[in-house]
Amino acid sequence: MPAARIAVARIGNLMVVLAAGVWLGSILTFGLSAGSTFGTVRALHPSLTDPTPGTRPADAPDFTDVPFDVGQPNYLAGRIVNELTGDVLVPVSIGCFVVMALGLAIRQTVARKIAWVSGGLGLVAVGCFAGAIYVQIEMAARHEKMYDPRTPHESRQTLRSEFDNRHKTSERLFGVIALTQLALIAVVTLWPLPPVKQQDQAAPQPGDA
Secondary structure, three states, X not given: OOHHHXXXXXXXXXXXHHHHHHHHHHHHHXXXXXXXXXXXXXXXOOOOOOOOOOOOOOOOOOOOOOOHHHHHHHHHHHHHHHHHHHHHHHHHHHHHHHHHHHXXXXXXXXXXXXXXXXXXXXXXXXHHHHHHHHHHHHHHHHHHHHOOOOOOHHHXXXXXXXXHHHHHHHHHHHHHHHHHHHHHHHHHHHOOOOOOOHHHOOOOOOOOO
């Protein structure tokens, strides 16, 4: 294999490892941030209720069906985590996928066998990410309806159950994405590149004895 092509393949390797590492880091950071957000907000017990009687907006969150010190912190923390998902996690993940795809495309020009393995891992990660985002959207919609004063009280328990089920699904999907990124880093790092052809190596110069 020509030395120039091997050098280009190494660049592709670096792109894949960096992108997978950043994507993995963003998922882990998002999970830690979500847990920290809920813990902090619950500890502070913020109040979203207007203290002036009769001035409550018609579309303000309704915490009738949940304890005061549980519903309001959960609602606020959920809104914060939802904003983190749309404003941080999604753009970072899309950027990492683009860089990763370019890196894999570069590497497959010199190592086609690994392209099937790494490409398959990448597709699994993208599929899980698309599913996780869909689930997040479903969760956000149910989160708002749970506290919407226009939602019938008898429907809120169903919405909460659906929210909890989707939350578990989201955790599993993000867990699979993290594992695929670890596997992708391992495969790209440990899978050897083809050897450089002897004639492509630097020829010995006179006197190099």
